[in-house]
Amino acid sequence: MTQPTPDSTSQTWEPLVLTVAPNGARKTKRDHPALPITPAELAAEAEASLAAGAAMIHLHVRDAEDQHSLDPGRYREAIDAIRERVGNKIVIQMTTEAVGRYSPAEQMASVRAVEPEAVSLAVREFFSDPNLEKDAARFTHELAERGVMAQYIVYSEEDLQWFSSLRDTGKLPIQAQSLLFVLGRYTAGQRSEPSDLLPFLRANKPNYSWALCAFGPKEAACAAAAATLGGHARVGFENNLLLSDGTPAPNNAALIAQAVAIARAIGRPLASADTLRMAAKTVP
Numbered sequence: 001m002t003q004p005t006p007d008s009t010s011q012t013w014e015p016l017v018l019t020v021a022p023n024g025a026r027k028t029k030r031d032h033p034a035l036p037i038t039p040a041e042l043a044a045e046a047e048a049s050l051a052a053g054a055a056m057i058h059l060h061v062r063d064a065e066d067q068h069s070l071d072p073g074r075y076r077e078a079i080d081a082i083r084e085r086v087g088n089k090i091v092i093q094m095t096t097e098a099v100g101r102y103s104p105a106e107q108m109a110s111v112r113a114v115e116p117e118a119v120s121l122a123v124r125e126f127f128s129d130p131n132l133e134k135d136a137a138r139f140t141h142e143l144a145e146r147g148v149m150a151q152y153i154v155y156s157e158e159d160l161q162w163f164s165s166l167r168d169t170g171k172l173p174i175q176a177q178s179l180l181f182v183l184g185r186y187t188a189g190q191r192s193e194p195s196d197l198l199p200f201l202r203a204n205k206p207n208y209s210w211a212l213c214a215f216g217p218k219e220a221a222c223a224a225a226a227a228t229l230g231g232h233a234r235v236g237f238e239n240n241l242l243l244s245d246g247t248p249a250p251n252n253a254a255l256i257a258q259a260v261a262i263a264r265a266i267g268r269p270l271a272s273a274d275t276l277r278m279a280a281k282t283v284p
Contacts, residue, residue, distance in 0.1 A: 024238030
């Protein structure tokens with residue numbers, strides 16, 4: 001399979017950034033035998049997802065017991081394996097997710113040690129403690145100065161308003177590059193609906209760049225909403241194991257392929273890793 005390339009004839013759409021989230025912090029091979037955990041498995045999944053149309057991989061690593069880890073050495077090992085497999089053809093986004101195991105200080109220390117190209121950060125994890133707000137603000141400005149692509153995760157309309165306030169008051173840099181809207185995080189069974197996007201869109205002022213992720217079998221429908229409404233999408237086993245027809249997805253690349261088919265159907269071109277890097281450089 002060859003990697004889909006952006007359609008140069010389409011002038012009305014911003015290229016769609018598809019991010020694969022292949023494992024997350026909690027799932028194991030008991031949830032799906034094809035869930036990638038080791039560096040070699042993650043590298044193979046990155047290659048397959050790249051070929052299917054992904055521009056970025058959202059990377060989690062595990063410890064010796066397959067538990068969520070922010071260990072810099074394990075991150076470097078996984079990143080090196082992916083780079084050896086696909087070079088710079090995919091953006092590697094490190095997660096800082098705490099999962100109840102890591103403090104903001106530990107999260108920041110891990111990112112500084114790894115020095116990733118891209119990173120995701122939950123607003124409520126980094127800014128919930130007023131005593132640590134100055135440290136968190138210093139850290140986010142440091143990321144901007146180093147050119148790290150930062151994606152800020154928001155779980156609700158209130159989180160999005162919080163993000164705007166932090167940016168307006170200078171606690172987040174003006175270069176804060178994008179948002180991730182998490183749909184259905186606090187709904188029963190964590191099953192997202194495309195309509196879950198609406199409160200975020202109402203609160204998204206002044207129209208920050210955004211992507212979404214969604215839980216459950218309507219992940220593809222939510223990705224379709226994002227593609228149609230000018231956003232971007234993150235799909236993969238972290239949040240959903242099913243194809244849109246309700247059958248188990250054979251791998252993460254199949255979920256990326258579904259989103260690619262949606263983009264093709266509406267005429268929206270796909271972003272490559274280089275497209276994403278260039279867009280990040282043009283953020284004011």
